[in-house]
Amino acid sequence: xxxxxxxxxxxxxxxxxxxxxxxxxxxxxxxxxxxxxxxxxxxxxxxxxxxxxxxxxxxxxxxxxxxxxxxxxxxxxxxxxxxxxxxxxxxxxxxxxxxxxxxxxxxxxxxxxxxxxxxxxxxxxxxxxxxxxxxxxxxxxxxxxxxxxxxxxxxxxxxxxxxxxxxxxxxxxxxxxxxxxxxxxxxxxxxxxxxxxxxxxxxxxxxxxxxxxxxxxxxxxxxxxxxxxxxxxxxxxxxxxxxxxxxxxxxxxxxxxxxxxxxxxxxxxxxxxxxxxxxxxxxxxxxxxxxxxxxxxxxxxxxxxxxxxxxxxxxxxxxxxxxxxxxxxxxxxxxxxxxxxxxxx
Numbered sequence: 001x002x003x004x005x006x007x008x009x010x011x012x013x014x015x016x017x018x019x020x021x022x023x024x025x026x027x028x029x030x031x032x033x034x035x036x037x038x039x040x041x042x043x044x045x046x047x048x049x050x051x052x053x054x055x056x057x058x059x060x061x062x063x064x065x066x067x068x069x070x071x072x073x074x075x076x077x078x079x080x081x082x083x084x085x086x087x088x089x090x091x092x093x094x095x096x097x098x099x100x101x102x103x104x105x106x107x108x109x110x111x112x113x114x115x116x117x118x119x120x121x122x123x124x125x126x127x128x129x130x131x132x133x134x135x136x137x138x139x140x141x142x143x144x145x146x147x148x149x150x151x152x153x154x155x156x157x158x159x160x161x162x163x164x165x166x167x168x169x170x171x172x173x174x175x176x177x178x179x180x181x182x183x184x185x186x187x188x189x190x191x192x193x194x195x196x197x198x199x200x201x202x203x204x205x206x207x208x209x210x211x212x213x214x215x216x217x218x219x220x221x222x223x224x225x226x227x228x229x230x231x232x233x234x235x236x237x238x239x240x241x242x243x244x245x246x247x248x249x250x251x252x253x254x255x256x257x258x259x260x261x262x263x264x265x266x267x268x269x270x271x272x273x274x275x276x277x278x279x280x281x282x283x284x285x286x287x288x289x290x291x292x293x294x295x296x297x298x299x300x301x302x303x304x305x306x307x308x309x310x311x312x313x314x315x316x317x318x319x320x321x322x323x324x325x326x327x328x329x330x331x332x333x334x335x336x337x338x339x340x341x342x343x344x345x
Contacts (some may be wrong), residue, residue, distance in 0.1 A: 110265050
């Protein structure tokens with residue numbers, strides 16, 4: 001899924017080039033490309049599908065030339081994750097009626113790729129043998145209030161896979177006291193928004209739990225893969241309810257399982273999250289860039305990939321970021337105001 005328009009990493013990310021298309025980590029690969037890289041040995045490029053907004057299609061094709069152009073599906077407008085997933089599921093079913101599917105956001109990071117691949121592979125085996133829907137639950141490392149949570153029934157694991165448990169409930173983003181309770185209770189996990197299922201399992205779930213959305217994409221089966229596909233999607237996609245797959249399917253379905261996992265995951269929703277996921281110097285600073293000097297500075301994140309020399313002195317808890325002539329210097333504690341900054345130009 002690569003249709004997000006977030007600009008939380010302004011000035012690097014903008015509505016014209018959101019964070020999934022930028023080199024957030026300074027490794028020469030965008031988050032979208034790193035997501036593609038994670039599935040090496042799991043899925044061949046011709047079996048990778050990208051759902052994005054129409055205005056980002058050219059960026060996707062530029063960054064992922066290995067993916068067939070017809071596998072880049074274009075949404076004419078934003079309608080959250082439920083229509084997006086329903087569309088691609090029916091599109092895949094038209095090509096492979098028995099496909100096993102992994103759905104993942106394109107703007108997250110994973111630091112332990114080998115463990116990620118192991119977990120995904122074992123979950124794919126499970127969904128290939130059952131009618132189950134599996135979601136990944138990240139083992140929490142802090143009382144995070146910015147994530148949804150999954151409560152697992154750890155008293156009984158699946159007979160087919162001892163790492164997979166039934167879901168008791170999905171919980172919304174909590175306040176801090178509630179998040180602290182979740183941390184103390186080992187049955188709660190972060191909801192990473194990564195799902196594994198067989199294509200028939202998910203389309204049947206849409207038929208039952210989200211029939212209005214399902215009806216749109218099921219009736220388009222005859223046009224998938226034809227020159228008329230985009231025209232019909234442009235016509236009918238805006239008719240979909242704007243709703244997340246969590247509300248539309250996950251919180252209603254019965255055969256829902258969670259696989260607790262720990263592979264260094266972050267959704268990189270904030271500069272603070274990026275600081276937490278990158279290497280620090282002795283003073284808690286993280287530097288992404290080649291030509292940066294720090295003096296008397298602590299707990300800062302500096303992101304300057306250009307050739308300009310950057311010298312920072314005397315800052316504590318700041319963001320310093322530069323991209324294409326746009327410069328941000330902002331307290332980490334005030335980063336929620338970045339959206340306001342970017343909208344003001």
